[in-house]
Amino acid sequence: MKLIEFSFIIATINRVILCKRALDSIYTQSILTPFEVIVVDQSIDDKTKLLCQNYNNLIFIQNPEKGLSLSRNLGIKKASGRILIFVDDDGFLDPSYLKNLSRLLRKYPNCKGFAGIIYNIEDKKTFSRYHTKNNTSLTLLNYDKFLSSNIVLKKEIFNEIGMFDIDFGVGRKWGGSEDTDILIRGLLHKADLLYSSEIIVYHPKCNFSSFSFQQIFNKMYSYGLGRGALYKKYARILPHWAIIQLLLSFLKASLGLAISLIFFNRKGAIKNLGAIAGRARGFLTYSGADKSTFFSQKDNFL
Numbered sequence: 001m002k003l004i005e006f007s008f009i010i011a012t013i014n015r016v017i018l019c020k021r022a023l024d025s026i027y028t029q030s031i032l033t034p035f036e037v038i039v040v041d042q043s044i045d046d047k048t049k050l051l052c053q054n055y056n057n058l059i060f061i062q063n064p065e066k067g068l069s070l071s072r073n074l075g076i077k078k079a080s081g082r083i084l085i086f087v088d089d090d091g092f093l094d095p096s097y098l099k100n101l102s103r104l105l106r107k108y109p110n111c112k113g114f115a116g117i118i119y120n121i122e123d124k125k126t127f128s129r130y131h132t133k134n135n136t137s138l139t140l141l142n143y144d145k146f147l148s149s150n151i152v153l154k155k156e157i158f159n160e161i162g163m164f165d166i167d168f169g170v171g172r173k174w175g176g177s178e179d180t181d182i183l184i185r186g187l188l189h190k191a192d193l194l195y196s197s198e199i200i201v202y203h204p205k206c207n208f209s210s211f212s213f214q215q216i217f218n219k220m221y222s223y224g225l226g227r228g229a230l231y232k233k234y235a236r237i238l239p240h241w242a243i244i245q246l247l248l249s250f251l252k253a254s255l256g257l258a259i260s261l262i263f264f265n266r267k268g269a270i271k272n273l274g275a276i277a278g279r280a281r282g283f284l285t286y287s288g289a290d291k292s293t294f295f296s297q298k299d300n301f302l
Contacts, residue, residue, distance in 0.1 A: 003034065004034045004035060004036050004080045004081045004082075005033055005034050005035065005081055005082055005083060006033065006034070006035040006036075006081045006082075006083050006084075006085060006098065007035065007036050007037075007038060007075075007079035007080060007081030007083070007084050007085070007155075008026050008035065008036070008037045008038065008085045008087055009038045009040070009072055009075035009076065009079065009084060009085065009086050009087065010022060010023070010037065010038070010039045010040070010075075010087045010088075010089055011040045011042070011068050011071035011072055011075065011089065012039060012040070012041055012042070012043070012048055012089035013041070013042040013043050013066070013089070013171075014042075014043045014044065014045075015048075015089045015090060016043075016047040016048050016051050018089055018090045019039070019048055019051065019089045020051055021092050022087055022088070022089055022090070022091060022092050022093075023037065023039075023051075023052075023055060023058075024092075025092035025093040025094075025095075025097075026087070026093060027055060028095065029093070029095060029096075029097060029098040029099070030095045030096050030098070030099050031098050031099045031102065033098060033102065035057065035081065035098075036057045036058070036059060036079070036080060036081060037055065037057060037058045037059070038058075038059045038061065038075040038078055038079060039052050039058060039059070039060050039061065040061045040063050040071035040072070040074050040075050041060065041061065041062055041063065042063050042064070042065075042066055042067075042071060042171075048060075049062070059078055061074055061075065061078060066171040066172075067166055067169060067170075067171040067172045068148075068164075068169035068170040068171055068172075068178065069163075069164035069165060069166045069167075069168055069169040069172065069178045070164075070166045070171075070172070072086060072164050073163045073164050073166065076155070076158055076163060076164075079155060081155065082154060082155055082156075083101075083105070083152060083153075083154055083155070084152065084153050084154070084155050085101075085151075085152050086148065086150075086151050086152070086153075087201075088148070088149045088201075088203060090203065090204055091118075091121075091149050091150075091201050091202060091203040091204070092201070092202050093200070093201055093202075094199075094200035094201065094202065096200070097116075097199055097200060097201070100196075100198040100199050100200075101114070101152060101198075101199050103198070104194070104196055104198060104199065108192070108194060110192055111192045111193065111194050112153065112154050112156075112157045112186060112191040112192055112193060113151065113152055113153040113154060113157060113186065113191065113193045113194075114151070114152040114193070114194050114195070114196055114199060115138065115145055115146040115147065115150060115151050115152075115183075115193070115194075115195045115196075116150040116151075116152070116195075116196060116197070116198070116199030116200060116201055117131045117133070117150070117196075117197040117199070117200055117201070118131060118147060118149050118150050118200075118201050118202070118203050119200065119201070119202050119203070120202070120203065120204070120205040121202045121203065121204050121205065122204070122205045122207075123205065127147070127149070127203050127205070128144065128145075128147060130142070130144040130145050131145060131147075131197070132145075132197065133197040134197060135194060135195065135196045135197070135198070136194070136195050137192070137193070137194055137195075138183060138187070138193040138194060138195050139187065140184065140187060140238070140241055142195070143180050143183055143184065144180075145195040146179055146180060146183040146193070146195065147179060148169070148178060148179035149201055149203050150199065150200075150201040150203075151179060152199070153182075153186075157186060157189075157191060160186075160189050160191070161182070161185040161186055161188075161189050161191070162185065164178050164181075164182055165178060165181050165182075167229075167288060168181055168226055168229070168230070169226070170222075173225070173229075174225050174226040174229040174230070174282060174286070175222030175223055175225050175226050175278075176222065176223040176224075176225070176226030176227060177223075177226035177227050177229070177230040178226070180227075180230055181230055181233070184230075184234060184238075188237070208267055208271060209267065211267070213266070213267065213270050216267055216270045216271050216274065217270050217271075217273065217274040217277075218274070219274070220270075220271050220272075220273075220274030220275045220278060221274040221275070221277055221278035221281075222278065223275065223278065224274060224275040224276065224277065224278020224279040224280075224281075224282060225278040225279075225281060225282040226278075226282065227249060227275075227278070227279050227282060228246070228278060228279035228280060228281065228282025228283035228284075228286070229282035229283065229285075229286035229288075230282075231243075231245055231246040231249075231279075231282075231283055232282065232283045232284075232286035232287075233286060233288065246279070246283060249275075249279055250276060250279065250280075253272045253275045253276045253279070254272070254276065256268065256271070256272040257269055257272035257273055257276065260272060
């Protein structure tokens with residue numbers, strides 16, 4: 001029996017149709033290599049559980065407690081693979097994903113993790129303006145390339161830096177930046193981490209034009225909470241970086257707000273206002289980490 005090389009981890013909630021698309025993109029990869037899939041389901045019904053019964057080498061975990069980071073941690077602990085690939089339930093992999101990832105692993109054997117490029121499903125444009133077509137080392141200055149919808153980490157790194165912070169991410173108090181948090185902890189441990197446009201994921205575009213004003217504000221406020229809390233979390237251990245990044249984030253959002261007001265773009269104004277309010281509250285109210293407890297989340301499970 002071949003050892004499992006890759007473990008795909010999908011945290012999902014009430015998205016059985018989209019989850020099927022994500023699963024199918026894994027099981028139809030262009031190369032055959034030993035892998036497993038771990039689905040951590042937070043749904044209130046059994047639809048996803050029934051779906052998962054149609055796939056081989058799939059481990060299903062029911063998690064009644066909400067939270068992206070918590071669910072991913074459950075998947076990490078259950079995983080048998082050496083390489084962990086985190087897949088959003090509403091995204092899907094390019095057919096060449098595993099082939100290109102395997103090539104990167106051979107080319108960069110000392111690399112502890114990768115972030116890949118994300119394209120919008122609707123128009124095939126890049127999901128983020130920070131995603132470029134190249135390979136580059138990840139640093140504290142280009143951390144916005146490391147997005148949760150397309151990250152790969154060697155399982156061993158979690159014994160070095162700890163698990164995902166369960167207070168960050170969708171479904172928890174600080175509604176984002178769980179990805180940036182894990183990246184920063186990796187960088188603080190001198191881990192080699194790489195961004196590569198060779199590993200491709202497709203993800204729905206965030207179409208704010210279809211949202212109400214309240215929905216736009218709530219979404220950006222939640223993400224802003226996570227970003228502000230992240231900067232506060234690192235304000236003691238990386239004070240200059242944290243303050244500069246906080247100020248830059250306020251500057252960008254304030255400029256966006258001003259431009260939106262000038263051009264009477266009400267939804268653009270609400271979007272930037274929500275981000276500003278969330279970041280301010282996140283930074284002012286976060287009190288969860290200091291130097292003495294910074295890596296207290298380490299969990300020896302390998």
